[in-house]
Amino acid sequence: MIDTGLQGKVALVTGANHGIGASTARALAVQGAAVFLSYLRLHRHPVDGSDPSTGGQARYFAAQAQSADEVIERIRHAGGRAAALEIDLSDPANVPVLFDRAEAAFGPVDVLVNNAAHSDSSTFVPQERLTAESRAAGGYRLRSITAEIHDEHFAVNARAVALMMAEYARRHVADGRRWGRIINISTDAASCFPGEIAYGASKYALESYSHSAACELGAFGITVNIVAPGPTQTGYITPEAEARLVKQIPLGRLGQPEDIADVVVFLASEQGRWLTGQKLYAGGGKKMPL
Numbered sequence: 001m002i003d004t005g006l007q008g009k010v011a012l013v014t015g016a017n018h019g020i021g022a023s024t025a026r027a028l029a030v031q032g033a034a035v036f037l038s039y040l041r042l043h044r045h046p047v048d049g050s051d052p053s054t055g056g057q058a059r060y061f062a063a064q065a066q067s068a069d070e071v072i073e074r075i076r077h078a079g080g081r082a083a084a085l086e087i088d089l090s091d092p093a094n095v096p097v098l099f100d101r102a103e104a105a106f107g108p109v110d111v112l113v114n115n116a117a118h119s120d121s122s123t124f125v126p127q128e129r130l131t132a133e134s135r136a137a138g139g140y141r142l143r144s145i146t147a148e149i150h151d152e153h154f155a156v157n158a159r160a161v162a163l164m165m166a167e168y169a170r171r172h173v174a175d176g177r178r179w180g181r182i183i184n185i186s187t188d189a190a191s192c193f194p195g196e197i198a199y200g201a202s203k204y205a206l207e208s209y210s211h212s213a214a215c216e217l218g219a220f221g222i223t224v225n226i227v228a229p230g231p232t233q234t235g236y237i238t239p240e241a242e243a244r245l246v247k248q249i250p251l252g253r254l255g256q257p258e259d260i261a262d263v264v265v266f267l268a269s270e271q272g273r274w275l276t277g278q279k280l281y282a283g284g285g286k287k288m289p290l
Contacts, residue, residue, distance in 0.1 A: 005270030007032030010106045012098070014038045014089060014164070015116030018063035019234035020185060022071045023257035024113055024264045029080035031265060033111065036102035037084040039068045040116070060236035081106065089116055089160040090152070095167050108175055111268045112168045114206075115185045118156040122149045122198040142195060150198050157202035162209045165224070169213075173220050180222035181268045184210045185260070186279070188228045188287045207279060214277030223276035225267045229260050230283015250285035 011028045015021040017039035025035045042064040046057035053059075068084040075082040083105040087094045102109055120143075123130070127144040143149060165182055172180050186203045187193070193200025207226055214224035231237060231245045232255035242254055263282045266272050281287045 002269075002271065004031045004265065004268070006111070006265070006268060009033045009110040009268075010102070010108060011035045011111035011113065011268070012038070012102045012109045013113040013115060014098075015040075016071060016084070017041070017066055017068040020229065020232065020257045020260045021113075021115040022068075023261035024115060025071055025082065026075055026078075026080075027258070027261040027265045028111065028113075028268065029075040029082060030078070031269070032080075033268075034081040034106040035075065035083075036105055036109070037068045037071060037082065038087050038089070038098055038116065039084065040086060040088050041065050041067060054239060055233075055235060055242075056238045057236065060234060063235050089164070090118070090155040092159070092163055095160065095163045098164075099167050099171060103171075108171060108177065109168060110177075110179065111181045111183070112164060113183045113185070113264055113268075114161045114164055116156060116160070117185070117199075118153050118202075119196070119199050120149065120152070121196055122153075123195055124197060145198060153198040153202040154205065157199070158205035158209065161206050165209065165213050165217075169217055169220065169222065172222060178221035180217070180220070181272070182210075182213065182217075182222060182224040183264050183267045184224070184226050185264075186226050186228045188230045188281050188283050190228065210279075211277050218276055223267070223272065225272070225275055225277070226279040227260060227263050227267070228279055228281050228283075228287075230255055230281065230286040232257060232260060232283075248286050249283065253284065255282065255284060 011033045013021055013025045016025045016037035025037050029035045044061045052062050072082045072084055085101050087098055122145045184206055186207055190200050190203040210224050210226050260282050
């Protein structure tokens with residue numbers, strides 16, 4: 001049995017009330033880490049006419065609207081330690097508050113997983129030309145890029161991640177600790193994401209911050225890596241979309257949140273000690289960079 005070295009560590013996972021974040025929190029807890037979850041319940045109305053039982057916006061938005069109570073209960077029922085705080089990371093003032101609460105619950109944070117994200121459709125196509133494109137996007141309300149759309153994405157996906165890493169590093173160095181892990185969740189389409197241009201660009205910024213952090217924080221024993229998921233079934237992929245997507249995936253299936261969580265655990269573990277500044281595409285081979 002591999003010893004991940006995570007027993008007794010403290011992990012902070014953002015966006016952990018559902019999907020990849022929830023699975024990551026559970027996976028780290030199984031390895032003996034005490035896990036502090038942050039989340040923000042979002043109440044959005046589906047426009048694609050989907051049914052929660054079959055996937056699509058309805059199922060995904062329902063997951064976004066739930067608390068982290070079920071995740072906490074499952075971890076504790078299995079003998080793990082977990083606590084949570086609902087907090088909006090688009091407000092910079094909340095970053096130190098989140099760390100304070102995590103430390104009060106379990107002690108200094110060893111593993112930081114930046115998973116929380118704002119995601120909506122956006123495009124460079126003029127608004128008046130969007131009728132056909134909106135239908136092609138599967139019913140999502142595709143909108144031309146505006147300052148508001150841009151800033152909503154960058155506030156959570158880029159700025160909050162940068163501030164979370166900076167706050168983590170400040171506390172880590174002040175405490176004189178020499179072991180640390182930061183794992184940031186991106187997307188396999190960060191460099192080019194038609195139809196989700198603000199989301200993709202904000203994730204590309206996350207990747208740039210991550211590479212710089214890896215260069216600068218290695219001297220303090222902190223590794224910084226990126227996981228870029230491919231199509232992962234967190235509820236939003238309909239059966240029709242799945243049929244199209246699996247044709248592009250060599251391993252022949254969609255990813256599940258647990259697939260991504262396992263990669264995060266590896267990067268957080270002692271086995272990942274010699275990896276930093278890396279981006280791992282976790283998508284069943286859908287993307288194979290040279």
